[in-house]
Amino acid sequence: MWSAVKTTSASGRIASSSAAISPKRVATSDRGPSRATSSGKPGSCGTPTPPTSSAIDPETKMLGVVGRAIAVLCAALGFAACASAPVTAPSASARGTIVLSLAYASVSATQAGAWVAKEQGIFERNGLDVKLESIAGGSSPTAALLSDQVQALQISVEAMSAGVEGGDIVYVAAPVSSPLFWFVALPTVNGPADLKGKKIGATAIGSATYFADVLALQKLGLDPDKDVTLTSVNNVPAILAAMQSGQVAAGALSMPTYSQAKKLGLKTLVNVADLGFKYPSSWLAVRKSFIERDREAVTRLVRSITEAIAYELAHPTETQAIIGKYAQITDQALLKESYDTLVPYLNKTPTPAIEQAAAGLKLVVMTNPKAKDADPARFVDTSFVDELARSGFIDKLYKP
DSSP states (O other), rough: OOOOOOOOOOOOEEOOTTTTTTOOOOOOOOOOOOOOOOOOOOTTOOOOOOOOSSSSHHHHHHHHHHHHHHHHHHHHTGGGGGSSOOOOOOOOGGOOOOOEEEEEEESGGHHHHHHHHHTHHHHHTTTTTEEOOOOOGGGOHHHHHHTHHHEEESTTTHHHHHHHHTTTTTEEEEESOOOOEEEOOOOOOGGGGTTOOOEEEESSSSHHHHHHHHHHHHHHTOOOOTTOEEEESSHHHHHHHHHTSSOOOOEOOOOOOHHHHHTOOOEEEEEOOOOOOOOSSSEEEEEEEEHHHHHHHHHHHHHHHHHHHHHHOHHHHHHHHHHHHHHTOOHHHHHHHHHHGGGGGOOOOOOOOHHHHHHHHHHHHTTTTTOOOOOOGGGGGOOOHHHHHHHHHHHTTTTO
8 A cells, every 4th residue: 555665774773674665855845935024225215314414406406395195195105104104014914825836744643744734734724735745755855845845844853853963854843752663473473482593673763763773672671773774665655565575574553554464463562652751742844944935834833733733632532533634544433443542642732842852852862863952942933833822822722
């Protein structure tokens, strides 16, 4: 149902699956209209100041007469203020629709905020025309963001991995802060010892599934570097497919793929969410340069995702149908289980917390030593959610 995508290994820490195929190129989206700016200048339609000389030539005198006539006309039309004040920039609503692309890095229920915002017209109501892009973790979603192929990305700690290498990526909203993964193994695996020497599926080195695998293996008393081989199979559904074909013995799965795995009789060894480790699981990220270039677009985007979270909580049936559409699943029992598992972990006020970013950096350092001295504050911008909270917008979403 889903195709695996070939990825490139890094430092020998993760091997490529032999069953992978070439990645799909991400389409470059159209740009939205640029921010409107004022071209007015103080006194631009007001009365010219006459020269201080007592001798005024006829041309200058005529300009003064014309200037005073313009001022009178402005007053008559109800725009007397233009005679003494600069022209102001158009309001945000006057900009009209902003066009942008938003990518999600996995086919997981934790990505449902963007799906719901699209399907329920929330983006549109907030003045956005959003094109959704699916870019699997093994296909370098952060590269698409840094190259401006997309303007926003729902992703895990990969954003910080790119950030410590110089990328100007910052999280602006945090819909889900818990790793909703289950470490699942083939029925023939009876315990940790049976995994030694085996291949473990992950989407890519440094991805959310990679670190979920690492946390689960450590919980089982295994050394991820010595006892197993982490193998790239591009996306979460492909991990399950690789287990079914015998390419890997175990791997971290998210909903709704995990529900499918249970139905197939695979064994759950570790519930990663139960480990209590909170970090960027499915957070909304953009480039700092994009914020500087078009803060209004990011404001509308964060508002839309925050509104979508409220919709998810209030409309279970509709949300399950949307998850089914994007995950290509029709089994209602699986969709209900996916939804019921997701809901307790949704953040009504999706502030990207610095302490959770710091926890994420502790994972990133496992694959990139540069993360050790990185300041977690440089990877978060809480101003957008903070403003929504101060304005009462979030409280209104949950009032009957």
